Amino acid sequence: xxxxxxxxxxxxxxxxxxxxxxxxxxxxxxxxxxxxxxxxxxxxxxxxxxxxxxxxxxxxxxxxxxxxxxxxxxxxxxxxxxxxxxxxxxxxxxxxxxxxxxxxxxxxxxxxxxxxxxxxxxxxxxxxxxxxxxxxxxxxxxxxxxxxxxxxxxxxxxxxxxxxxxxxxxxxxxxxxxxxxxxxxxxxxxxxxxxxxxxxxxxxxxxxxxxxxxxxxxxxxxxxxxxxxxxxxxxxxxxxxxxxxxxxxxxxxxxxxxxxxxxxxxxxxxxxxxxxxxxxxxxxxxxxxxxxxxxxxxxxxxxxxxxxxxxxxxx
Amino acid sequence: xxxxxxxxxxxxxxxxxxxxxxxxxxxxxxxxxxxxxxxxxxxxxxxxxxxxxxxxxxxxxxxxxxxxxxxxxxxxxxxxxxxxxxxxxxxxxxxxxxxxxxxxxxxxxxxxxxxxxxxxxxxxxxxxxxxxxxxxxxxxxxxxxxxxxxxxxxxxxxxxxxxxxxxxxxxxxxxxxxxxxxxxxxxxxxxxxxxxxxxxxxxxxxxxxxxxxxxxxxxxxxxxxxxxxxxxxxxxxxxxxxxxxxxxxxxxxxxxxxxxxxxxxxxxxxxxxxxxxxxxxxxxxxxxxxxxxxxxxxxxxxxxxxxxxxxxxxxxxxxxxxxxxxxxxxxxxxxxxxxxxxxxxxxxxxxxxxxxxxxxxxxxxxxxxxxxxxxxxxxxxxxxxxxxxxxxxxxxxxxxxxxxxxxxxxxxxxxxxxxxxxxxxxxxxxxxxxxxxxxxxxxxxxxxxxxxxxxxxxxxxxxxxxxxxxxxxxxxxxxxxxxxxxxxxxxxxxxxxxxxxxxxxxxxxxxxxxxxxxxxxxxxxxxxxxxxxxxxxxxxxxxxxxxxxxxxxxxxxxxxxxxxxxxxxxxxxxxxxxxxxxxxxxxxxxxxxxxxxxxxxxxxxxxxxxxxxxxxxxxxxxxxxxxxxxxxxxxxxxxxxxxxxxxxxxxxxxxxxxxxx
Numbered sequence: 001x002x003x004x005x006x007x008x009x010x011x012x013x014x015x016x017x018x019x020x021x022x023x024x025x026x027x028x029x030x031x032x033x034x035x036x037x038x039x040x041x042x043x044x045x046x047x048x049x050x051x052x053x054x055x056x057x058x059x060x061x062x063x064x065x066x067x068x069x070x071x072x073x074x075x076x077x078x079x080x081x082x083x084x085x086x087x088x089x090x091x092x093x094x095x096x097x098x099x100x101x102x103x104x105x106x107x108x109x110x111x112x113x114x115x116x117x118x119x120x121x122x123x124x125x126x127x128x129x130x131x132x133x134x135x136x137x138x139x140x141x142x143x144x145x146x147x148x149x150x151x152x153x154x155x156x157x158x159x160x161x162x163x164x165x166x167x168x169x170x171x172x173x174x175x176x177x178x179x180x181x182x183x184x185x186x187x188x189x190x191x192x193x194x195x196x197x198x199x200x201x202x203x204x205x206x207x208x209x210x211x212x213x214x215x216x217x218x219x220x221x222x223x224x225x226x227x228x229x230x231x232x233x234x235x236x237x238x239x240x241x242x243x244x245x246x247x248x249x250x251x252x253x254x255x256x257x258x259x260x261x262x263x264x265x266x267x268x269x270x271x272x273x274x275x276x277x278x279x280x281x282x283x284x285x286x287x288x289x290x291x292x293x294x295x296x297x298x299x300x301x302x303x304x305x306x307x308x309x310x311x312x313x314x315x
Numbered sequence: 316x317x318x319x320x321x322x323x324x325x326x327x328x329x330x331x332x333x334x335x336x337x338x339x340x341x342x343x344x345x346x347x348x349x350x351x352x353x354x355x356x357x358x359x360x361x362x363x364x365x366x367x368x369x370x371x372x373x374x375x376x377x378x379x380x381x382x383x384x385x386x387x388x389x390x391x392x393x394x395x396x397x398x399x400x401x402x403x404x405x406x407x408x409x410x411x412x413x414x415x416x417x418x419x420x421x422x423x424x425x426x427x428x429x430x431x432x433x434x435x436x437x438x439x440x441x442x443x444x445x446x447x448x449x450x451x452x453x454x455x456x457x458x459x460x461x462x463x464x465x466x467x468x469x470x471x472x473x474x475x476x477x478x479x480x481x482x483x484x485x486x487x488x489x490x491x492x493x494x495x496x497x498x499x500x501x502x503x504x505x506x507x508x509x510x511x512x513x514x515x516x517x518x519x520x521x522x523x524x525x526x527x528x529x530x531x532x533x534x535x536x537x538x539x540x541x542x543x544x545x546x547x548x549x550x551x552x553x554x555x556x557x558x559x560x561x562x563x564x565x566x567x568x569x570x571x572x573x574x575x576x577x578x579x580x581x582x583x584x585x586x587x588x589x590x591x592x593x594x595x596x597x598x599x600x601x602x603x604x605x606x607x608x609x610x611x612x613x614x615x616x617x618x619x620x621x622x623x624x625x626x627x628x629x630x631x632x633x634x635x636x637x638x639x640x641x642x643x644x645x646x647x648x649x650x651x652x653x654x655x656x657x658x659x660x661x662x663x664x665x666x667x668x669x670x671x672x673x674x675x676x677x678x679x680x681x682x683x684x685x686x687x688x689x690x691x692x693x694x695x696x697x698x699x700x701x702x703x704x705x706x707x708x709x710x711x712x713x714x715x716x717x718x719x720x721x722x723x724x725x726x727x728x729x730x731x732x733x734x735x736x737x738x739x740x741x742x743x744x745x746x747x748x749x750x751x752x753x754x755x756x757x758x759x760x761x762x763x764x765x766x767x768x769x770x771x772x773x774x775x776x777x778x779x780x781x782x783x784x785x786x787x788x789x790x791x792x793x794x795x796x797x798x799x800x801x802x803x804x805x806x807x808x809x810x811x812x813x814x815x816x817x818x819x820x821x822x823x824x825x826x827x828x829x830x831x832x833x834x835x836x837x838x839x840x841x842x843x844x845x846x847x848x849x850x851x852x853x854x855x856x857x858x859x860x861x862x863x864x865x866x867x868x869x870x871x872x873x874x875x876x877x878x879x880x881x882x883x884x885x886x887x888x889x890x891x892x893x894x895x896x897x898x899x900x901x902x903x904x905x906x907x908x909x910x911x912x913x914x915x916x917x918x919x920x921x922x923x924x925x926x927x928x929x930x931x932x933x934x935x936x937x938x939x940x941x942x943x944x945x946x947x948x949x950x951x952x953x954x955x956x957x958x959x960x961x962x963x964x965x966x967x968x969x970x971x972x973x974x975x976x
Binding site for chain 2: 068069070071084085087090091094104105106107108109110111112113115125126128132133134135142144150151152153154168171173
């Protein structure tokens, strides 16, 4: 019976063997592995890239004070980006399941339509949820747009829900009972996080402070973006990565405010738009900054067609 | 020699609900090639769209083309040049006389193109031309678009591969088996295609997969009463290549939760069939369909059971949490839930719906239901299971001791979900549901949110269709045109007429209901609606009368006469025909007879009068000149005709009836 960490080691090794850089988690709080620069920015532009990393993903509204056996404020995603997607990408994915001990001849695997969209990132893709014996264990997406930009190379994004997969393999009804290592349960490592962040997100976070922080981070991101000059000779020095961190801060604050019940449905759309505007701004500047030919000024069309109407903010 | 053709488009998993249409579309595109052929077979699994055609010719028939050369009088060099261009000797040219004189000609034999060449050229366009509601690109920006990436293509005409390339994939004779149980590359021929797939755990025929699921259910789970669900069965047929049902069970303690919640979790979230006991009550079991042939160790069953347990635990958590705050205490929270930016919050909508409920004659129960109608939008259970809106509110209202008419009205508020669905079960529910839908329709039309083409984000068509169905089938004679009059922001009727687009929107829905759902002829519907449609039960009664009248041999001739009358009256437009008929101006004979007939049948239903009236009308038109020279006589005749027309126009405008004579 593999432990939680053994499953992570195996998956990382599997993808490292297939040419992926193994990154460490990004050090700014995010709602999903997609938001890390290693995905959000790397999928842009014409350069191939392969990367895998575990990203602790924070979703304040999903917190349950550590009471619910399946829902977590902070869960762990293994995020894999294969850019461009190889033709046998699904076989490679299924191979990774075999690598963590899932015998595909004895289990039922289905790929069910599930298109992904993140309105705050101006990103969407086409894909499936992967069902293993009725359990959704992964999300599989062919990215089509990111930051409102049509992607040059279509990356495949594989997102594994690590707690769920581990609970499945260890035959545990509660994620808190899974063995993180041979000596520690998940509860030992994460229970305090779940309880304390639930209290903070639902009860104690100071709403005016959160709004103030949101405004500050938004202001800083937008100030930087205005200063970016595509024609500047030294534009490679320009701090777009720090500007993007500010966007991530906004996104997490938005999610916290949302969990705190501080955003009405009417306001919600407006706040999503504010974050999206920043994310799109960074993405466009990034594409320009990364262009190998410095003579060609900004040619990226800023007005990409919108995907279908946003449904909800998947953090 | 005739040849079989096999095309298999190998893809990654296509969404199940798109597959049948895609196959039809593929068939249509193939037929457009107009290659003669015998039978066509279409098949699909989630990973392949397959077209098989028998009896294709090896090549198209040969044809001839006459090429006109130089005139006979042209210099020999020109003639030789023409012959050389055609690849023959000058002496082999023919001479033909044309209107312009004699010319050298050459009859060129055009060899029929090889079918394989035609197919090779056309297939990439055909494949990419298949319509899908949402497509993607995968080879890079500006690459081809399809529903999911194309990974292999089998294209065989007889023994031969039809060669082409699409999205970097060359056509060939290699298919792929089942994802986990089959081989990646399987060589196939026409003769062994289906069997080779079966060897690799792919059942090609959807019908066979359907039968397999049903047969396995009957053979292995004969003791289970599985609730029939054709739509779910169809989904599973197109979600699998080798379907096998398995049964699992859950803790009977969960049966304390409402059946609606349990069934929604099983059906919508897990794609399970539910199981009933002999009394028709939900049993603590379920049937899942897996995409492999067997589950000898029970891994798949126990996995599914654990998933279901977790889901049910979630639902129970929400059910219990929600009960801590009653529906009525949630009403003020609706102020924070936007209905539509310009139309305000759900709290404002609630107030308008309550007002309209009263206007429609709703009693205290109806008004209570209207007040609580949307409160379930703030519950955790609805946030989790949005498809249970309304139902959850009804269940909570029942649990919180609201009277039966109230909780049932809340429960049924979104009914009817479609034309086949039933309307709310009690009068309270019908009125409240009407009020809710009418408020949405009026509000959206007032701010210009009118559905266009496929864009109908607020599902206004369904709402209007529901209004029509409830009014007709609930026998509610509240005038629809009054119900859709404009309201102010609080919902008070300001008695200004409904906007024209909303009126015509309703006209379309009424026509659709009576024609497409109830099966009345379109001209009957037009005729009856021309006599008014605001009272829908009355419209229905008149339609039934017209339909019955139509079987009378006198009906269509009479309708034709009515049309003639209307034409005559329209041509003489300005004449005032509203005065009473002056009997002294009537000409003895057919005109007087017709008037006498009219007097004798006044007030008699048309059904009883039609056989006597028709000959009189016929005779009148046969013998009497409407356009009499004396203007007073003419005016009186027109008045007689108009009087006659009006007598029956409260049923219908019969001139709308399409007659064969």
